[in-house]
Amino acid sequence: AQTVTQSQPEMSVQEAETVTLSCTYDTSESNYYLFWYKQPPSRQMILVIRQEAYKQQNATENRFSVNFQKAAKSFSLKISDSQLGDTAMYFCAFMKPAGNTGKLIFGQGTTLQVKP
C-alpha cells in the first residue's frame, strides 16, 4: 500500500523569503502522479502543482516549484518570495493511475504561516 509522509507539522517563514516543505512517499509503482494541494483557512482545497513520475524535469508554477527525487521517493515543495496569502495547510498527495479515476493518498499536512 502506498503511504505519504509529511514530517513537518508546522512551519513559519517571513514574508518575501523562501521555504521548503518536505514530503516522502512509499510505493512500488513506477508510474504515478504527485500533487501539492493548499488548504487556506477557508478550507477550500486548491491545487498548487502536479508532477508526473515519468518526467525528470521538476514542475514549476510561478513561485512554486518542486524537487522530485524519484529514487529517494521524495517530493518537496519550494515556495519563493512567500506572501501572506500563502498561509495555509499544505498537503502532499500520491496517485496511482487507475483507468479513468485514481485514488489520492494524502499526507498529514504541514501548516505554513507566513509572517509579515
Added chain:
Amino acid sequence: ETGVTQTPRHLVMGMTNKKSLKCEQHLGHNAMYWYKQSAKKPLELMFVYNFKEQTENNSVPSRFSPECPNSSHLFLHLHTLQPEDSALYLCASSHPEGGTGETQYFGPGTRLLVL
C-alpha cells in the same frame, strides 16, 4: 470560482436526523469523489463515481449513502450518524481525458457537526 460547488456549507444534525449533502461540478468532468477530513487525520477517500457508476467504496459505513444521478451531480445521504462522523466532507471531480490527467479539483466542503 473553482467549478465545484457544495451545499450546504455548514450542517448541524442530530443522530436521528436524515440529511443530504450536494455537490455539483461545472467543469465537464466524468468522475466525482467524496472525501472525509477529520481533525488530526489525513483526508480519507470515501466513494468514487465514474460516468455515474460507483467504482470505489472505501469500506464506508452504510449510514453514508452516495447517489450520482449524472456526471455533474453527486449526493451524500446521511442517516443515523454518530458524533465521530463530524468532519469536513469534500467533493472533488476529475476528467482524465481533458489534458490534465487525473487531477482532482475540490469543492469548498461541507462542515458537518453531529450532536
